[in-house]
Amino acid sequence: MVMSMFDQLAGALDGRAGLILAAFSLASLAFAVAVDSTKASPRVVEFTLGNGLQVLVIPDHRAPVVTQMIWYKVGAADEPRGSSGIAHFLEHLMFKGTEAIPPGQFSKIVARNGGEDNAFTNHDVTAYFQRVAKDRLPTVMAMEADRMANLRLSEEDVATERNVILEERRSRVDNDPSSILQEQMMSALYANHPYGIPIIGWSHEIAALDREDALGFYKRFYAPNNALLVIAGDVEPDEVRKLAEETFGKLPPHRSLNDRSRPQEPDHYAPVKVELEDARAGRMTVQRYYLTPSYATAAPGEAEALDLLMRIAAVGSVSKLYKRLVIEQKKAASAGGWYSDSGLDDGRVAFYAIGAEKVTPAELEAAIDGVIAELRETGVTQGELDRARSAYLAEFVYTQDSQSRMARHYGWRLATGMTVADVEAWPERLKQVTVDNIRAVARKYLVEKNSVTGILVPAPDQTSRGEQPVHVPHPGRS
Amino acid sequence: MRQRGFLRPFARQGVGLAASFAFLAALAATPADAMDIKRVVSPGGIEAWLVESHANPLIAMRFAFRGGAAQDPQDKQGLAYFVSGMMDEGAGELDSIAFQERLQTLAMRVDFDAGRDVMLGNVQMLTANRDASFDLLRLALSQPRFDADALERVRGQIIAGLRFDENDPEEVASLAWDRLAFQDHPYGRPIKGTRASIAAMTQEDLRDYVGRVFARDKLVISVVGDIDAETLGRTLDHVFGALPQASSLAPIADAKPPMGPTREVIVMEVPQSVAQFGHRAFPRKDDDFIAAYILNYIIGGGGFSSRLMEEVREKRGLAYSVHSNLFPYQYGAVFVGNVATQNERVGQSLEVIESELRRLAEGGPSAEELAGAKSYLTGAYALRFESSSSIANQLLWIQIEDLGIDYVDRRNDIIEEVSLDDIKRVAKRLIEADRLITTIVGKPVEAKPKKAPG
Numbered sequence: 001m002v003m004s005m006f007d008q009l010a011g012a013l014d015g016r017a018g019l020i021l022a023a024f025s026l027a028s029l030a031f032a033v034a035v036d037s038t039k040a041s042p043r044v045v046e047f048t049l050g051n052g053l054q055v056l057v058i059p060d061h062r063a064p065v066v067t068q069m070i071w072y073k074v075g076a077a078d079e080p081r082g083s084s085g086i087a088h089f090l091e092h093l094m095f096k097g098t099e100a101i102p103p104g105q106f107s108k109i110v111a112r113n114g115g116e117d118n119a120f121t122n123h124d125v126t127a128y129f130q131r132v133a134k135d136r137l138p139t140v141m142a143m144e145a146d147r148m149a150n151l152r153l154s155e156e157d158v159a160t161e162r163n164v165i166l167e168e169r170r171s172r173v174d175n176d177p178s179s180i181l182q183e184q185m186m187s188a189l190y191a192n193h194p195y196g197i198p199i200i201g202w203s204h205e206i207a208a209l210d211r212e213d214a215l216g217f218y219k220r221f222y223a224p225n226n227a228l229l230v231i232a233g234d235v236e237p238d239e240v241r242k243l244a245e246e247t248f249g250k251l252p253p254h255r256s257l258n259d260r261s262r263p264q265e266p267d268h269y270a271p272v273k274v275e276l277e278d279a280r281a282g283r284m285t286v287q288r289y290y291l292t293p294s295y296a297t298a299a300p301g302e303a304e305a306l307d308l309l310m311r312i313a314a315v316g317s318v319s320k321l322y323k324r325l326v327i328e329q330k331k332a333a334s335a336g337g338w339y340s341d342s343g344l345d346d347g348r349v350a351f352y353a354i355g356a357e358k359v360t361p362a363e364l365e366a367a368i369d370g371v372i373a374e375l376r377e378t379g380v381t382q383g384e385l386d387r388a389r390s391a392y393l394a395e396f397v398y399t400q401d402s403q404s405r406m407a408r409h410y411g412w413r414l415a416t417g418m419t420v421a422d423v424e425a426w427p428e429r430l431k432q433v434t435v436d437n438i439r440a441v442a443r444k445y446l447v448e449k450n451s452v453t454g455i456l457v458p459a460p461d462q463t464s465r466g467e468q469p470v471h472v473p474h475p476g477r478s
Numbered sequence: 479m480r481q482r483g484f485l486r487p488f489a490r491q492g493v494g495l496a497a498s499f500a501f502l503a504a505l506a507a508t509p510a511d512a513m514d515i516k517r518v519v520s521p522g523g524i525e526a527w528l529v530e531s532h533a534n535p536l537i538a539m540r541f542a543f544r545g546g547a548a549q550d551p552q553d554k555q556g557l558a559y560f561v562s563g564m565m566d567e568g569a570g571e572l573d574s575i576a577f578q579e580r581l582q583t584l585a586m587r588v589d590f591d592a593g594r595d596v597m598l599g600n601v602q603m604l605t606a607n608r609d610a611s612f613d614l615l616r617l618a619l620s621q622p623r624f625d626a627d628a629l630e631r632v633r634g635q636i637i638a639g640l641r642f643d644e645n646d647p648e649e650v651a652s653l654a655w656d657r658l659a660f661q662d663h664p665y666g667r668p669i670k671g672t673r674a675s676i677a678a679m680t681q682e683d684l685r686d687y688v689g690r691v692f693a694r695d696k697l698v699i700s701v702v703g704d705i706d707a708e709t710l711g712r713t714l715d716h717v718f719g720a721l722p723q724a725s726s727l728a729p730i731a732d733a734k735p736p737m738g739p740t741r742e743v744i745v746m747e748v749p750q751s752v753a754q755f756g757h758r759a760f761p762r763k764d765d766d767f768i769a770a771y772i773l774n775y776i777i778g779g780g781g782f783s784s785r786l787m788e789e790v791r792e793k794r795g796l797a798y799s800v801h802s803n804l805f806p807y808q809y810g811a812v813f814v815g816n817v818a819t820q821n822e823r824v825g826q827s828l829e830v831i832e833s834e835l836r837r838l839a840e841g842g843p844s845a846e847e848l849a850g851a852k853s854y855l856t857g858a859y860a861l862r863f864e865s866s867s868s869i870a871n872q873l874l875w876i877q878i879e880d881l882g883i884d885y886v887d888r889r890n891d892i893i894e895e896v897s898l899d900d901i902k903r904v905a906k907r908l909i910e911a912d913r914l915i916t917t918i919v920g921k922p923v924e925a926k927p928k929k930a931p932g
Contacts, residue, residue: 107782114857163795170750394585402865
């Protein structure tokens with residue numbers, strides 16, 4: 001058993017329902033994978049409408065259901081300075097209504113059609129999705145196309161939803177010290193790039209967002225030529241093309257697409273350490289982030305090597321970090337890490353360890369440093385690489401088993417700049433990674449000056465749990 | 479690792495949302511259209527339900543032993559949970575690392591999970607590695623090692639997890655609620671145990687649990703994917719045949735949750751208070767269960783189509799999340815809701831919730847609400863059968879709840895048969911808005927606690 005504590009926190013914000021989505025591994029979308037066990041892959045069909053809407057169809061006829069996802073190529077890192085949270089706020093407001101859909105009815109109509117819907121926002125993309133029986137696809141596609149162009153917002157809806165989002169922030173961040181620490185670490189890691197600003201936004205800036213901010217952002221970024229439609233499930237590409245032309249196809253494109261170049265990180269000259277003492281911390285933990293390229297920004301082969309490096313170094317209980325810290329040295333109760341590889345701009349790798357009883361932060365940090373040094377100096381073995389790589393490649397078989405996961409994983413990559421060809425060539429590129437490549441990226445990117453260390457320490461007295469429950473025999477309703 | 483709300487045939491999956499047009503539902507595809515469920519009995523007499531599908535080169539298997547955390551002895555709370563954490567920590571000749579490396583080499587997934595009433599197993603494997611994967615599963619089930627160092631490691635992880643949980647307002651509210659609702663019944667105990675009970679757990683305790691619970695007479699199995707009935711039959715004997723035939727479960731009494739009003743405030747330094755509310759409900763076998771299930775959808779199970787979401791979030795912006803659930807545990811069912819609101823306004827959230835519950839108990843839902851609920855519940859049923867592993871999960875819970883192999887075909891009709899009169903009667907029977915058990919964790923301002931004997 002491996003207890004994961006933090007690796008889910010670095011992904012996207014689910015705007016509507018309380019999921020945090022981890023960044024998705026490429027294995028999940030590699031079709032032309034080179035595992036002997038794989039059979040013929042579903043055929044993915046891609047086309048573009050006249051107004052610039054990119055469309056991807058992933059047929060899967062096993063169940064009479066479809067998944068529709070619309071991905072806008074905009075996220076929190078595209079927000080105007082000082083309006084943090086507006087991308088995510090708009091995502092909430094997209095459910096409010098249009099001329100055709102009365103206020104608050106969007107999700108209710110989907111539900112009346114036996115469907116489920118939701119949405120999420122991250123730094124680079126904003127996505128909306130529905131899962132429905134296949135005969136309801138025309139309905140949800142028409143609704144999704146409608147709100148791409150015809151959103152209507154009342155001042156009252158905006159004011160109420162702002163309170164909802166402030167509650168969301170309290171749930172996700174303010175009530176949870178490890179989330180607070182992660183926010184601080186991201187701010188330090190990205191000193192200039194907007195990845196340093198939380199997706200949900202800073203409280204004081206959320207509180208100041210208004211209807212004009214939301215509509216301004218909507219008008220700038222929501223357009224067919226800035227979006228990707230993914231349909232997975234019991235459909236044929238021709239059906240989808242026809243439906244898409246009748247719905248999204250009627251919308252005018254934006255004349256000029258927005259530039260998505262963001263302020264980049266300057267060189268960093270010194271490591272940063274962030275320490276948070278909090279009564280609610282539960283257990284001492286140490287986390288370490290390093291700036292790295294993402295798949296979108298990496299030199300050829302480097303992202304693949306980083307990907308495998310992190311799987312060998314930090315994923316699961318056969319990882320180096322877990323073996324050294326948890327099994328051998330017994331300094332940590334658990335340990336792990338991940339590679340945030342899917343951004344438009346530079347990503348990061350992360351390591352974390354949850355301290356064993358009586359271990360100090362300094363000891364735990366030193367233990368992590370020991371593993372980092374080992375990765376830099378001796379790298380990984382051929383056996384470790386072979387095992388991790390074949391397991392990684394095999395993951396796609398499991399992903400291929402679920403149409404909604406396929407839609408999500410393909411959409412994620414295509415919306416952040418990859419092509420279908422890139423995705424399909426990925427297993428080949430992964431197979432070319434050598435132990436030398438892995439050691440090279442470890443040496444190049446696990447560099448102290450590009451790192452941020454976060455330490456979370458429980459306050460000496462566990463005051464939060466020191467108080468006895470107070471019983472109130474009658475609810476005292478007023 | 480939240481232990482409540484496993485995916486069951488009657489629990490919402492993912493994000494449920496909803497409302498009307500019953501006539502549309504009749505057009506919706508049913509999962510049965512695309513599925514043939516076979517009952518496979520092995521030469522040795524072990525039964526499994528199989529949906530054979532060769533579309534992808536994988537096999538999903540789910541199984542359960544009836545007898546979950548409720549089988550933990552009073553002084554061994556957290557035992558089933560501890561066992562679930564140790565099942566992939568070495569078996570037979572393979573120590574923990576060797577076992578984990580073997581899993582990785584086979585690209586195989588194995589998870590165990592301790593529920594209140596069942597110990598669940600979830601396995602996925604590639605067809606190419608089928609025989610070796612089943613060999614490893616057999617080893618894990620029949621010869622777990624429970625080595626001392628692995629035991630200490632998992633113990634350390636569970637205790638670390640408990641320390642996080644002690645500071646997680648949701649977890650604290652939930653545990654406190656269970657204590658108030660179930661009291662001395664096994665359901666009143668924490669599934670993950672306590673720091674003290676986990677610290678005292680021994681290898682013998684784990685072996686004792688496995689010896690009592692991991693037996694063929696309490697086993698249900700579902701399999702979906704790239705395997706035929708004959709191969710599965712042989713495989714069942716191979717994987718599960720080494721387990722003893724007879725379990726030795728402790729008898730569990732029926733829980734009789736008392737009614738409130740009871741409100742417990744647990745002070746924690748957080749800006750947002752987290753509350754759990756609810757009371758007893760009907761068991762799965764009750765004739766009114768389905769009506770109660772539909773009613774719960776209308777109350778707070780239906781995401782943005784639910785009354786609570788409409789009143790608390792959409793109209794007033796009091797919370798990001800508010801929802802309710804029915805948990806029809808084997809020995810005691812409860813209706814439970816959750817909400818999280820800033821300390822200053824949590825009292826208002828709870829007032830709105832109580833007032834909505836009262837309104838529903840008195841007047842019942844409208845015809846339109848019922849139609850909307852039916853339309854969603856019947857239409858969305860097919861969505862639960864999207865992947866091999868989600869199909870296996872559905873079939874497993876149908877077996878656990880003993881609903882019959884034709885349940886998938888019948889299920890939507892059962893929903894459609896509930897009338898407005900039924901649901902109004904059941905609303906009166908189920909909901910007691912003035913007798914809720916409520917736990918609040920945070921620093922609630924309006925719901926000012928007065929010290930009183932508990």
